[in-house]
Amino acid sequence: MTRFDEATAVKTTGQGTYEARLDATWSVGDKLHGGYLMAVLARAALESAAGPGHPHVTAVSASFAEPPEPGPAEVLVEVLRAGRTVTQVRAELTQQGRPRVAALVTLGLLDDADPRWTSAPAVEMPPEESCFLAPREVPGNAFPVPLMDVLELRLHPEQVGFVFGEPSLRGRLDTWQRLKDGAAWDPLSLLLALDPVPPASYDLGLPGWAPTIQLTAHVLRLPAPGPVKVRLSVTEVGGGRMDETAMVWDSRDRLVAQATQLAAIRVPA
Numbered sequence: 001m002t003r004f005d006e007a008t009a010v011k012t013t014g015q016g017t018y019e020a021r022l023d024a025t026w027s028v029g030d031k032l033h034g035g036y037l038m039a040v041l042a043r044a045a046l047e048s049a050a051g052p053g054h055p056h057v058t059a060v061s062a063s064f065a066e067p068p069e070p071g072p073a074e075v076l077v078e079v080l081r082a083g084r085t086v087t088q089v090r091a092e093l094t095q096q097g098r099p100r101v102a103a104l105v106t107l108g109l110l111d112d113a114d115p116r117w118t119s120a121p122a123v124e125m126p127p128e129e130s131c132f133l134a135p136r137e138v139p140g141n142a143f144p145v146p147l148m149d150v151l152e153l154r155l156h157p158e159q160v161g162f163v164f165g166e167p168s169l170r171g172r173l174d175t176w177q178r179l180k181d182g183a184a185w186d187p188l189s190l191l192l193a194l195d196p197v198p199p200a201s202y203d204l205g206l207p208g209w210a211p212t213i214q215l216t217a218h219v220l221r222l223p224a225p226g227p228v229k230v231r232l233s234v235t236e237v238g239g240g241r242m243d244e245t246a247m248v249w250d251s252r253d254r255l256v257a258q259a260t261q262l263a264a265i266r267v268p269a
Contacts, residue, residue, distance in 0.1 A: 002183035003150055004192075007036070010044045016077045018044045020093070024070035025150055028197050029143030031067050034212040035195030036147075037093065037101050038062050039188050044075040045089040045105040046188075054087045054107040056187045061216040062103035068095050080104075110187060112222040114254060122253035123231045125156060128176045132160045134197075145197060152178040153197070162202045171234035173200045178227045185228055185250070187219045187257075193230050194246045194259035200232045201242055201265055210242060210263040217259040226251030240264060 001009075007026055010018040026036040042057040073095050080088040087107040093100050125131070131154035137144050156174040161167050177193050179185070185193070194217045199210040228248050235243040242265040248257040 002179070003181050004039075004179060004183060004189050008039045008043045008188065010040065010047055010075055012047065013074075016048060018047065018075040018077065020044070020073045020075055022068060022070045022073050025146050027070070027146045029145070029209070031211070032070065033147055033192065033195060033197075034062070034064060034215055035192040035217075037064075037068065038103060038195075038215065038217065039191045040073075041075060041091040041093055041101060041103045042105050042188055042191065044077050045091050045107060048077040049079045049082060049087045049089050049107060053109060054082075056108060056110040056222075057105060057191075057219060058086070058108040058110060058187070059106035059216070059218050060103050060191065061214075062101055063214050064101050064212050066098060066100050067211070068093060068100040073100070110219065110222050112224065115220075118255060120247060120255045120258075122249040122255070123174050123229050123247075125174060125176060125229050128154055128227065130157060131155055131176055132157055134175075147197065150180050151192065152176075152180050159203060162205070162207065167203045167205045169204055171200050171204045173198070173203055173232050175230045175232075176227050177230055184225055185223045185256075187222070190219055190223065190228075190248060190257045191217055193228055193248045194257055195261070196230050196232045196246060199242070199263065199265075200234045200244055201237065204234060204237065206237070206265060206267060208266055210265050213241070213262045213264055215259060215261045217257065219257045221254065221256050223250035223256045224252045224254070228256070229253075237265060237267065240267070
């Protein structure tokens with residue numbers, strides 16, 4: 001098993017109930033990563049409902065009610081409908097009897113065929129070795145990023161001005177991403193790439209915590225082997241909230257996943 005498989009594993013404890021052990025490695029600061037939590041819920045949905053015709057997660061829409069803690073958790077799963085082309089599942093992650101994350105998960109069958117048409121050409125990136133490797137300990141940052149122990153993330157060298165107090169103010173961050181143990185990307189692990197760190201608000205001169213309120217992810221096809229390229233961009237900031245869009249291309253420059261996210265943000269007066 002890969003490190004991701006181990007960290008997202010669930011064990012059935014009864015009809016529609018699963019036990020999970022949330023791994024603190026998959027965290028930003030002391031908060032578990034949103035894409036990781038979505039993957040745990042999607043894993044339970046697959047265990048509960050996936051048949052031979054619907055082996056892949058194709059969409060997840062999750063609401064983050066309260067940050068869960070690393071350690072034991074329970075996932076409650078209800079199959080809403082098992083149809084010919086998709087299976088739809090409701091999943092909820094709880095701790096101490098309180099709901100922490102709830103999601104609607106759609107399962108189906110993906111292939112690796114090229115798109116018939118696309119309006120989203122791959123972002124252009126310099127070679128990986130020319131890009132800035134995101135560290136676990138960020139100088140001047142108030143918290144470490146344990147996620148960087150398992151995820152290799154490299155920022156476009158023209159977009160690291162925020163590190164030196166000189167953000168571009170375009171609200172966009174482009175990255176290369178790989179799983180550090182060499183595991184191949186799959187529909188579940190792509191949920192990690194769809195919730196990139198740091199948030200693109202850093203490129204607007206707005207550093208700090210940006211907790212996810214709601215995230216909707218679509219997985220479009222099976223990714224080719226190799227790293228993925230990710231563009232995270234801010235659409236709008238206001239009212240203490242931020243709207244972000246993430247797009248992921250595989251090593252063949254095909255769009256393999258995309259997501260929209262509503263996050264809280266603290267804007268200085």
